[in-house]
Structure formats: structure tokens, C-alpha cells
Amino acid sequence: MADTYSSYTDLAAHEVEGVAYERRRVLGPGSKWASIAIHGGGIEPGSGEVARAVGAGLMNHYEFAGILPSDNTRLHVTSTHFDEPIAEGIVAASTRTLSFHGYVGDGTPTTALGGLDTPLVEAIRAALTAAGFKVITAPQEVAGSDPANIANRNAIGAGVQLEMSRALRESFFPNGDTSRAMRDSGRRTDAFWWYVETIREAMLGYTQFPGQGSSDGCATEYAARIVDRSGAVVTDATYLVEVEWNRILNDTSTGRVVINPDGDCCEKVGQIRSWRHQLHIYRNGVFVWGGPILSIEWTQGQVEVFAADISAWLSRRVPHAKKTFTDTDLSQIAQWLIDDGFAPDDPGHEVQIMGEAGVTGGREYRESIGQTLDHLQDLADTGLDFTVVGAKFVILPEGWSEPVGSLTDADLPDGLTVTEDGAALGTKWIVVGGQDGDLVGVDGGPDAYYGLLERYVEQSSIQTQDSATAAAKAKRRSSLPVPVFIDTQQVTLNPDANVDIPTLTPGWCLDVASVSTCRDISQRLKIVGLKVVEGGSGGSGQEQVQVQVAALGGEQ
Structure with missing residues (x-):
């Protein structure tokens, strides 16, 4: 079907930005790589989300996104005629370009690869194939072989075009739902993240990044x-x-x-x-x-x-609009806080929701009142967790228990410290919300084992009685029984430990078994902190890794 508009210039003369379309730019750690989607949003749903995730913290990202309620296909401008200046600038400055698109396909999840950067095309083909994805050579009509294609207008005159079939893009979202509501929710399937990481690893393996290839020191x-x-x-x-x-x-x-x-x-x-x-x-x-x-x-x-x-920026940001939530999952409230905090001046961020918190509540935020990071940490006290990896905020349910490895005493040759944090204990929690302190949530009472320990906290952003009660329940759940932490402190992990250091992300878990102290441990524990050091005065020059884990929901 012929395009409605002959170029972006033509489109911009007839459509209203912010109503029909958005131009999105996220700058990565350098200007030499680019990950773009010129048919994002509702034009070729899923292409923008993949391009943004592939580029996160690694490449400059650009998306032209259709945001109409329907008929976004009228915003399609073919790659050889796409003359939007921001996209042209990002691509021109790059030495490697990935351009993500969507096509109908034959009903099977397929990637059709094209573009003039043949060596990189073959590297990505090999990586996707090895990861179990179906890859074909793009047919001529979507081959990306024209030098005028936006993918090929970079510093080396050659890029990669990845055409993802509709079935493949649908596999990236729960229940195959590629609607705007689903795309904006941050919910993705395992297939999405596997696809994204496969391409990222292919790029890292193909083009040397700082520190690759060194041999000593x-x-x-x-x-x-x-x-x-x-x-x-x-x-x-x-x-x-x-x-x-x-x-x-x-x-x-x-x-x-x-x-x-x-x-x-x-x-x-x-x-x-x-x-x-x-x-x-x-x-x-x-x-x-x-x-x-x-x-x-x-x-x-x-x-x-x-x-x-990058959460440090949120400690220097405030809510930029008044917003009221009613019976909303805390994960969605957290995403709004993060996105709103960065909205006026975004250095490049992404939000990934691993699963809903399972705790709903009412919250109200007033424009310019309170620091955004403080509001986010208030939510973390009442039923969800968050962590930051690169440019990505990862939001997890409090009970998330996915493991990333295991540790035994053999992995901790100098021992560990098991700490019981009695100061955190509360058998009864009172959470007071509302601007006038008129919403009082209470959960708990005297405990048969510990007796009565009452804790009181104020959270003015809470706006409903149910939310105050849910917050009190979450507080009690996280502090009873007494939280137990295992800390390697100055003890480094054995280099042969059954863990991959970059995957040690707070919120995920390790299976820990230790009998080195008087308190035996054998269970799945949540990572709450990671510290990695190399070099320094008095150091051996070897990498030292310390990890802190805590019992899921407390341990008695």
C-alpha cells in the first residue's frame, strides 16, 4: 500500500506532533552506535519497544512513534524517504546502526535480516539462530539494500535492518497483546528479553568496547x-x-x-x-x-x-503534575513516578516491570511537593522492590524469588556474617495517611513469640483507607519474623563461585547453604546489596566481590 506522505517533511506539514506522533530520543553511553525504530508506536507495534531495550545503556536510540487511537499506518514513511532531522543526526554520527521494523509475515515468529552492513548482519543472524529464533534473509522489498535507507546513512554507509514478523512481535507481549496500553505498561515476555539480550550480546561480541582484549593488570x-x-x-x-x-x-x-x-x-x-x-x-x-x-x-x-x-536524578526531581491513583497496583504508580520525574529533562531511562506488586492502593501526588525518589522509596516500603541497572529501573514484586546462582561455604573461604536485625522488627504496624492524617491503617498485635512491638509511620501520599491498611500489612510482612541478613562484608567470593557477577542484581535470589557459623543457613535468599572492588591501597589487584542477602519475608 502506498504511503500517505512522501517524507517526514510532508507528514509534519499535515499532522500535529503530540497528537498524531511523537519523536523520542534516548542518548546512550556514546554516539557511535544507534538503535532506531522509525515506524514505532502503533505504526509497527513492538518495533519501538525492541529498539529502545536493545539500545538501553549501550547505544543512542531514536523512535518515531504513532500515537493515534487508530489508523497509525497512515504515518508510515518509507525508510528511503525518512528525513526527520533528529534521526538523521543520530544515524549520521553512528558507525553501527540497527533499524527495527515490523512486517506481517507468514504467521510464524521470524526475523528477516537485511541492510548493507553484511558482517554485522551475519553476526546477528548467527546469534539469533543459536538462541533458537527463526531468521531468514529479507526479501527484496524489505531488504534494506538501498544506500538511501535511513539504516545505511551512517558514517560507514552501511547498517542492519531487522524486520520482525507480526507473530514474533506478538510473542513479546503477554497474551500477544500489542495494544498501546500493554506496550506502555512495561510488561514483556521472557521471549522479548531473550531476543533483546541476544542482539545486545552479538553487538558487544562484534565490536570491541572499552576494556575488551586486555591481558593484564x-x-x-x-x-x-x-x-x-x-x-x-x-x-x-x-x-x-x-x-x-x-x-x-x-x-x-x-x-x-x-x-x-x-x-x-x-x-x-x-x-x-x-x-x-x-x-x-x-x-x-x-x-x-x-x-x-x-x-x-x-x-x-x-x-x-x-x-x-540514575536514580540520583530523581533525588533532584519533584512531581511535575498533580496525580491521583485509586485502586492501582503499586508497580504502575512507581512507573508513573519515574517517568514523570524524568519527563522535563530525560537523560535516557527505561522502566522494566518484572511483575505486578499484587498490592493496590490509592495515592495522591501534588505538583512540586516532595522529592520523587522519596515518593518511590515510600512505595518500596509498602509492597514492591526496585533496583537500577545502567539506564534501567527494574520494578519487582516484594516476593520475587527468581534465582541467579548458588553459594556454599566453599564459595566463601573466609566465612560470612549472619545478622539478625531486631531493630527492624514490628509485630504491629500503624500507617497514617492523608493530608490531615485521618487515614489510619493497622495490622498485627501481640505476637506469641516476640510479644508486642508497635511501629508507627506517616505517608501523606496515601489517599484511601484500604491503601493505609495494605501498607500496614506490607510493613508487618517485611519485618516479622526478625529480618535476617547474610553479609560477606570484607570477604570476597571465590572466583570459581557458581555465580556470574554482572547478573548479581538486587531483588533476585541466591540459593545459599552455610554451616560455618552457629546459625546454619540453607535456603533461597534475596540479594539486597552487591559491592565490587578492584585495585586500591593494600589490595591484591584481584577483583573482590561482596554480596549481601536477606531472607524472603524474614526468617526465624
């Missing part, structure tokens, strides 16, 4: 990149004296590097500025941590850079 494992808020790379730092990064459940994590600069690098690190620039840390060439730089210390021969993850 601290730089064997780690490298850092300083990135401007525009997405441009300020400098790569491959010789690091010290590296430290962590991940924390329901809080802001931090990263720190000490750089030994020389030559051009020294001049460039002299230009680093707080909040303007971001620190990105790579482990074996894989992006593991990133966020805004908060402080820099220049000394003779060294530069120390300290940063926080």
Missing part, C-alpha cells in the same frame, strides 16, 4: 567511559588504578574510579564536570554500571571520579 577486567549528557563520548579510560561499583535494593548505588591519565586523556579528564557528565564502567567489555558524576578530584598523576546511578 587492573585494565584486564575494567575500563571506564566518560559521557556527555548529549551522548558524546568525552574520553575512554582504559588504565584504572581503582574501580568500585555497587548495586543496592530500593536505594541509589554508586560507582568510583581512579584514573591514571596521560596524553590526550589527561586533557579530556580535566574537562569532566559534575552532573553534566556520566561515568560508565565496563567489565570484560560489558557495561555493568553507569550514572551521573557527582564529584571529581584531580591530583598529580591521578583523577578520582565518584558517581551515583
